[in-house]
Amino acid sequence: MLPDQRYQRIRALLSNFQQVTTERIATDLEVSRETVRRDVAVLESLGELRRIYGGVKRVSPEPEAPLKERTKSQREEKRAIASVAAKLLLPGQTVFIDAGSTVSLLAEELASLRGLTVVTNSFDVALKLSIPDSQGQQRHSVHVLGGTPTASIAANYGATTVAEILRWRVDWAMLSPVGIAADQGASSYEHSEAEVARAMAGQARHTVILADYTKIGQRSRVGFCPVARIHQLITDKRARTLPALADLQHAGCSVVLA
Numbered sequence: 455m456l457p458d459q460r461y462q463r464i465r466a467l468l469s470n471f472q473q474v475t476t477e478r479i480a481t482d483l484e485v486s487r488e489t490v491r492r493d494v495a496v497l498e499s500l501g502e503l504r505r506i507y508g509g510v511k512r513v514s515p516e517p518e519a520p521l522k523e524r525t526k527s528q529r530e531e532k533r534a535i536a537s538v539a540a541k542l543l544l545p546g547q548t549v550f551i552d553a554g555s556t557v558s559l560l561a562e563e564l565a566s567l568r569g570l571t572v573v574t575n576s577f578d579v580a581l582k583l584s585i586p587d588s589q590g591q592q593r594h595s596v597h598v599l600g601g602t603p604t605a606s607i608a609a610n611y612g613a614t615t616v617a618e619i620l621r622w623r624v625d626w627a628m629l630s631p632v633g634i635a636a637d638q639g640a641s642s643y644e645h646s647e648a649e650v651a652r653a654m655a656g657q658a659r660h661t662v663i664l665a666d667y668t669k670i671g672q673r674s675r676v677g678f679c680p681v682a683r684i685h686q687l688i689t690d691k692r693a694r695t696l697p698a699l700a701d702l703q704h705a706g707c708s709v710v711l712a
């Protein structure tokens with residue numbers, strides 16, 4: 455059995471059990487305990503499990519903090535990322551924007567521009583882009599996707615949201631994940647958030663991921679966009695020396711440092 459196959463079997467065991475003994479893994483994979491120790495050391499280095507006495511323990515990703523709390527962290531980096539992302543958009547284009555602290559700052563950057571069609575599930579993004587100019591004219595055409603409201607994120611999610619996304623074909627999808635890594639791509643903690651982001655990426659000509667340095671190399675529960683489908687990753691300069699960023703570039707991800 456090849457190493458990657460063994461890793462996958464160990465992941466499968468941990469998806470069903472919170473803890474698994476070394477003996478159980480060795481028996482299931484039909485390998486020696488020494489091989490198990492080497493394999494779990496690799497997986498631990500990737501942050502996928504934690505070694506404990508006699509075996510391993512599943513590492514569960516932490517849910518994101520509420521939006522109000524996230525807007526206070528890495529604000530300068532997120533603002534720089536949003537500024538770079540805004541420059542990609544031209545009047546007359548249509549863009550999906552999901553919900554999150556970084557894309558809320560993107561909405562503030564776009565508020566001074568004109569002529570975009572913005573489709574979003576985020577109440578915060580929609581409100582910021584609906585403020586009229588000094589003459590009372592709307593700068594952009596803003597469409598709020600229907601669905602089930604989630605108070606902590608201030609956005610709509612669910613089957614209705616995804617169904618409405620699938621009626622659109624847009625130029626850009628500007629998405630803010632929980633994490634992005636070379637092997638998983640962009641990911642979210644909640645299935646509902648990942649489903650919306652996946653649908654947006656699938657209906658967009660270009661997908662741009664907005665992620666500050668703390669998200670580089672991080673893997674959350676549900677992947678929604680593999681590296682091969684990412685047109686551009688915009689992150690901040692503090693990510694420059696991260697090995698995980700080099701891994702993303704080696705995987706073919708186009709990276710812009712804000």
